Amino acid sequence: MTKIKLCGLSRMEDIETVNAIKPDFIGFVFAERSKRRVSPLKATELKSKLDPDIKAVGVFLNDDLDMVAAMLNLGIVDLVQLHGAEDEDYLQKLRKITDKPIIKAFIIRSPEDVERAESSTADYILLDGGKGEGKSFDWSLIKDIKRPYFLAGGLNPDNASEAVKTLKPFAVDVSTGIETDGKKDSEKMTAFAAAVRKED
Numbered sequence: 001m002t003k004i005k006l007c008g009l010s011r012m013e014d015i016e017t018v019n020a021i022k023p024d025f026i027g028f029v030f031a032e033r034s035k036r037r038v039s040p041l042k043a044t045e046l047k048s049k050l051d052p053d054i055k056a057v058g059v060f061l062n063d064d065l066d067m068v069a070a071m072l073n074l075g076i077v078d079l080v081q082l083h084g085a086e087d088e089d090y091l092q093k094l095r096k097i098t099d100k101p102i103i104k105a106f107i108i109r110s111p112e113d114v115e116r117a118e119s120s121t122a123d124y125i126l127l128d129g130g131k132g133e134g135k136s137f138d139w140s141l142i143k144d145i146k147r148p149y150f151l152a153g154g155l156n157p158d159n160a161s162e163a164v165k166t167l168k169p170f171a172v173d174v175s176t177g178i179e180t181d182g183k184k185d186s187e188k189m190t191a192f193a194a195a196v197r198k199e200d
Contacts, residue, residue: 002164003171004196005057005150006178006189008036012049017186019051021193024171026054028077031061031084035182036175044076057081057103065093072100079103081126091121103150108137118147126173129153139167157191164199172196 006018007027018026028043029036038046047056058077060068062084071077081103082090091102104122106113107130117125127142127149129135136154148170151163156177163172178188 002169002196002199004193005171005173006175006184006192007057007059007152007173008034008175008179009046009184010036010038010042011184012046013186014184014189015046015049017184017189018054019049021190022051023054023193025057025079025173026050027057027059027081027173027175029059030063030071031059033061034059040071040076043071047076055079059083062086065090065097069094069097072098079124081105082122083126083128088121105152108141108153111141114141114145117149118145124148124150124170126150126152128173139163142167155192157188157195160192160195161199164196 003025004023005025005027006023008029009015009026028038031037050056055078057079058071059081068080072080079101083105094102101123103124103126104120105126105128106117108114108127117127125147129137130153150171150173151167151169152173155163155172155174160172174192178192179185
């Protein structure tokens, strides 16, 4: 059964919606330049109301190792998603200071990008078309990938079931595709989850 990650939550009403939908993962974005950025304090407040069965993922972009580890070790997030240029050295250092799972994101534009993703030592890989812009990529590039992955980039309630049926990813990850005017839309969030679950 394909897992669901709804990313970029920032308001208490978003938490209320996901508690009703029950995705497997939600995402808090801590990257400085993101329009969806939340502060550690805000994330703590939101996480306190999140259904404990839903895992919170912290999305970081080339951030300080100690800060990332602190967010994990304090329980503000349950997993980390590295969406920048973090290399294997960064991953190894992070593993020395936290035992929480790591998702490494890769922007897929060529077969070489797929090879890099497959060889990553991260617990999970995420395949994306950009850095949170809702851009899709050529799915044919990943048709032969061997390891499980999170599929991101350009997903929405209209194409989610096709993505699940065609690619059978470990998980699908959406942010832009469940927004209206830059805010999470509870109807789109619900429709996205229903579209994914229809194929399982």
